[in-house]
Amino acid sequence: MGANGDMKKVDKQTALEGGFFNFFKGLVSEFKRITWASKEHTKKATIAVIVFCAIYVVIVGVIDFGFNSLAKIIMK
Template sequence: MASKEGGIINFLKAVKREIEKTTWPTSDKVQKAIAAVAVIVLIYALLTGVFDFLIGLVMQYVLQV
């Protein structure tokens, strides 16, 4: 059973103190990270589409659909 020492108010104060210690990234860093993720997702989607198309062609050839 959880200890009631301190209670929820002290817990929330501790959470607030920890959040204040957090170093948040700058807007520029966030934009660069979003752009990098978008490029990687687009490359991944393109490669997945190409491989899907190629596998489809191979399956049509093998099964003579």
């Protein structure tokens, strides 16, 4: 049990030694490893999302209109 307690102290000490600035150094190095999408691919993906959303809005609007009309007919 004593060895386990010593291990916790060492882990806490190394975490404190890593510190705030080392976190951001690691963050910057990870950002450099990212392969970002090209501008053209991003444009195509954005257009696809906008088109999908527009189609979805139209479908939901038609269904809403249909249920609204059906409810008015039933309530008469």
